[in-house]
Amino acid sequence: MNYQAFAALYDTLMEDAPYDKWIDYLRLQLNQQQFTNLSILDVGCGTGELLVRLQEEGADTVGVDLSLEMLSVAKEKCEQKGFSPPLFHQSMTDLEGLGTFEVVTIFCDSLNYLETEEEVYRTFESVHRHLQEDGLFLFDVHSLKKIEEGFIGQTFAEDGADLAYIWTSFEGDYPHSVEHELTFFIRDESHGYYERMLELHKQRTFPVKQYTDWLMEAGFSDIVVHSDFTSASPTEQSERIFFTARKKIKG
Incomplete structure (x- = not known):
């Protein structure tokens, strides 16, 4: 995957993307909890559109992306807004050394760029290691349709x-x-x-059951599946599938 040219054009192409809906969905899953001082790791942060919004809400954020070009755009964008969140150049399949967080997100169908079953499962394990006990993992993917x-x-x-x-x-x-x-x-x-x-x-993408099975194998529980930025369950007509899973508490 090559983002060298794409990174500079990404925001233009995504200018109609519903970033605020991702924030609203996250807030819904947190039971309308305030984001102030909430630690969030945004994986596949791209050019930082969600990072900026989360920081403006008061969250303590860290961004990760596989593209140095995307991270460069994100850094400039955040600094223009007066923020300097830590940004890391890593693959979501092998996150390391980032600490633990209350929430980890992989939004904007970033997970769909993984091509193999092994890569998806390794990502779930990687996220699990970077969540605090009882922490939440949220991501969305394209539906089969x-x-x-x-x-x-x-x-x-x-x-x-x-x-x-x-x-x-x-x-x-x-x-x-x-x-x-x-x-x-x-x-x-x-x-x-x-x-x-x-x-x-x-x-x-993969069937919903496959994602839920991998999540459970990786150590997650309380898995909830929604569709299209709503609290409704997916149907055959759904286009975007959302997952929320909780890291099990030991003991």
Whole structure:
């Protein structure tokens, strides 16, 4: 996965993303608890949109991402808001040395970038090690329907004055997987022409039961599954599946 060009364009492409809904969903799962002094590890933090919102709510946050380019954008964005949260360049499958937290999140379908069963399970184990006892783990993934009907075989395009792109999605190598081929045309104002950039992104999802089984094997309990930013249970028509799980208390 290459974010070199994508990182700089990500916020433009995601300008309509419902970041506030992720915050509202987190608040709902915390029973409307205030975020003040709440320790939160945001895994797959990307360009820091959720980090900024959580910090503005008073949370003590740490961000992790696999992309140095994304982390660079996040650092600048947070500093512009007067925050300097610790940011770490690590894979979610092998988190280490970060301490423990009351809450760990992997939002914005970041978990879908893991291609194998082993990677997902290792991530759950990795998160478990970084949660305090009785801590909460929250993440969301694309549904099977979203991958197979919402992405595969679809083409999306945007034609702006300074940025245009064509986004085509193909069936991936694994079951319930998709490959996103993105072609960007970015205006170079100094020379008056458009530069062409290519990106390939792969995503995969799994049935709800598979995720819940892995969570239990990794040591989580009280697993709750919702859909589409609501407290409703998933249906065959759901597009985004949310999971909340609690780290078991020893004893």
